[in-house]
Amino acid sequence: MSIRVSKGFTLIEAIMYLAIFSMLLTAMLSVSAMLVQSATQGNTVAMLSEEGNFLLAKISSDLTSAQLVEAPQSGQSGTTLTADTTTYSSGPQKSGLYILEGLAEPVRLNNSNTWLDNLLFYHQAASNYLPESVGVHFTLFARTESGRVLSQDFYATTTLSY
Numbered sequence: 001m002s003i004r005v006s007k008g009f010t011l012i013e014a015i016m017y018l019a020i021f022s023m024l025l026t027a028m029l030s031v032s033a034m035l036v037q038s039a040t041q042g043n044t045v046a047m048l049s050e051e052g053n054f055l056l057a058k059i060s061s062d063l064t065s066a067q068l069v070e071a072p073q074s075g076q077s078g079t080t081l082t083a084d085t086t087t088y089s090s091g092p093q094k095s096g097l098y099i100l101e102g103l104a105e106p107v108r109l110n111n112s113n114t115w116l117d118n119l120l121f122y123h124q125a126a127s128n129y130l131p132e133s134v135g136v137h138f139t140l141f142a143r144t145e146s147g148r149v150l151s152q153d154f155y156a157t158t159t160l161s162y
């Protein structure tokens with residue numbers, strides 16, 4: 001009586017192992033691609049938030065030290081804000097928030113990776129129980145590396161102290 005010992009794999013076993021390995025490799029690659037995409041999207045969201053908060057802080061800082069707010073008129077809203085000798089407005093084709101100080105050329109405040117839309121300033125007159133204030137609202141947009149457009153709305157109200 002002889003005992004037969006099988007060495008190696010049969011063709012069916014080899015094909016099965018190859019199919020299982022291919023499925024596992026495909027799953028790992030898709031998970032890796034999703035992780036990279038979510039990381040770049042997270043970076044864009046963080047940049048968008050940081051940029052919007054910077055713009056709000058710049059406007060609020062200038063309004064806090066302002067001696068005179070000319071536009072928009074008290075009780076009105078508009079797309080331009082003038083505080084002392086500084087004017088804020090949206091740029092050409094709503095590409096950004098621009099600041100004009102004195103007679104100098106307008107300077108874009110937001111970076112080139114973002115653009116701005118729906119810029120609105122509103123000037124609230126003082127009343128019996130509320131101080132005079134100026135508010136700002138805008139929507140900031142950015143494009144991820146994959147081409148997806150993200151947006152975030154920003155609001156702030158600053159109490160005037162003059």
